[in-house]
Amino acid sequence: MKTILITGGAGFIGSNLCEKLLNENHKIICVDNLITGNIKNIQHLMNHNNFKLINHDIIHPLEINDEIDEIYNFACPASPPKYQKDPINTLKVNFLGVLHLLDLAKLKNAKFLQSSTSEVYGEPEISPQHENYRGNVNTVGIRSCYDEGKRVAETLVMDYHNQYNVDTRIVRIFNTYGPKMDKDDGRVVTNFINQALKNENITLYGNGEQTRSFCYIDDLIDGLIKLMDSNYVYPMNLGNSHEITVKELANIILKLTKSDSKIIYKDLPLDDPTNRRPDISKAKNILHWEPKCVLEKGIIKTIEFFK
Numbered sequence: 216m217k218t219i220l221i222t223g224g225a226g227f228i229g230s231n232l233c234e235k236l237l238n239e240n241h242k243i244i245c246v247d248n249l250i251t252g253n254i255k256n257i258q259h260l261m262n263h264n265n266f267k268l269i270n271h272d273i274i275h276p277l278e279i280n281d282e283i284d285e286i287y288n289f290a291c292p293a294s295p296p297k298y299q300k301d302p303i304n305t306l307k308v309n310f311l312g313v314l315h316l317l318d319l320a321k322l323k324n325a326k327f328l329q330s331s332t333s334e335v336y337g338e339p340e341i342s343p344q345h346e347n348y349r350g351n352v353n354t355v356g357i358r359s360c361y362d363e364g365k366r367v368a369e370t371l372v373m374d375y376h377n378q379y380n381v382d383t384r385i386v387r388i389f390n391t392y393g394p395k396m397d398k399d400d401g402r403v404v405t406n407f408i409n410q411a412l413k414n415e416n417i418t419l420y421g422n423g424e425q426t427r428s429f430c431y432i433d434d435l436i437d438g439l440i441k442l443m444d445s446n447y448v449y450p451m452n453l454g455n456s457h458e459i460t461v462k463e464l465a466n467i468i469l470k471l472t473k474s475d476s477k478i479i480y481k482d483l484p485l486d487d488p489t490n491r492r493p494d495i496s497k498a499k500n501i502l503h504w505e506p507k508c509v510l511e512k513g514i515i516k517t518i519e520f521f522k
Contacts (some may be wrong), residue, residue: 219283220244220325222273223289225252227387227396228330232287233257235436237266242489244281251292256395273312274304276319283323285443288316289330291365294400295358295484296303302360309364312389317375320383328384328443331450332423334362335387338488341410343458345494346450348386356486369450372391376448384442389454389493393432393513394520403427404514407465410519411474421483423462426490428454433512434506441502454493455506471514 219236223229224245231251235242244267245257249270271277272288282394293299298305313329320327336344337352342347352362368384376383390405401407410417432451438453465478498504 216241217284218242218244219287220279220283221247221289222246222363223252223285224268224288224423225249225254225257226293227256228257228391228432229287229289229487230395230455231432231436232289232439233260233266235440237263241265243267244269244270244279244283246273246290251297251396251397253395253397261371262363270504273315274307276315277321278321281323283319283325285326285328286316286320287328287330287439287443288313291330291361292308293332294397294402295361296401298361299357301464306362306364309368313368313371317371317381321379321381323410325424326382326384326443328386329368329373331365331369331385331387332360332361332391333387333452333454333491334488334494335366337362339490343456343494344452346452346497358486366438368490376405376437383446384443385448385450386439387450387452388435388492389430389452390427391430391432391435391454391492394515395432396517396520398521401512403464404517405469408472409474409517411468411476412518412521414475416479417465417476419462419465419470419478419480420487423465423478423480424460425483425487426458426460426493427464427491427512428455428458429464429510430506431508433517434508438498439505441504445502448503451496451497451501452493453498453504456493457510458490458492459510465482467511467514468518471511
């Protein structure tokens with residue numbers, strides 16, 4: 216049995232990971248300040264003997280008496296409306312927060328996995344995006360607090376590995392969806408499902424031809440665990456390489472919900488990337504991992520959760 220600390224553990228990805236690892240008979244310490252995390256995501260775990268919740272903001276140092284084997288860090292608002300609401304705090308979470316967790320990993324001699332993001336590639340000039348691509352990021356835009364915050368977090372993680380020999384992992388997560396998503400997070404899957412279930416207009420930005428690649432949560436969780444169990448310390452993409460336009464996604468959701476919603480178009484938000492598609496060659500070769508869930512099957516499960 217390992218003792219595993221998961222920050223942001225009441226959020227979408229964190230709560231799914233808590234449940235998965237708890238079911239594998241590990242002891243889970245879930246850390247979340249519940250600002251964007253949802254207590255309902257972990258409510259059913261609260262009475263489990265091997266589960267503990269600590270309400271804490273990682274921009275302050277975290278003191279843990281237990282021995283810790285692994286730390287997964289998901290503590291950061293991930294949807295644009297929420298990370299843009301307090302950009303300074305978003306930056307603090309990604310630098311001070313990561314710094315404090317790396318100090319904890321160093322103290323406890325624990326493996327450390329940092330959740331980074333495809334947003335480190337900015338508005339990509341190549342497709343698909345591979346890990347050696349350095350990106351095209353606006354350092355002063357409305358999304359910069361998140362994009363640059365995640366980029367500096369990667370730097371910090373790598374420097375702790377090189378300078379202090381902390382056993383680190385960096386995962387660049389591409390669009391992920393599934394049960395336990397925050398229905399009001401403002402991201403495309405949640406927006407479309409909410410609007411379709413309410414028979415409201417489905418809002419597309421720009422011409423709807425911008426592309427995304429969507430990975431179901433169960434596939435991502437498997438990849439995260441495989442990465443933690445590996446010896447690979449450099450950034451690795453995890454996502455689904457099947458690329459579709461957001462207009463195609465809207466039509467899939469309209470079909471599956473049997474909704475009467477109509478598609479309308481609005482102006483494209485600033486710095487919204489026109490394409491997202493991961494090159495997952497490293498994950499295939501090193502982790503022997505690739506997504507298994509086809510999009511429509513995953514969307515059906517997500518719709519049922521939202522209902």
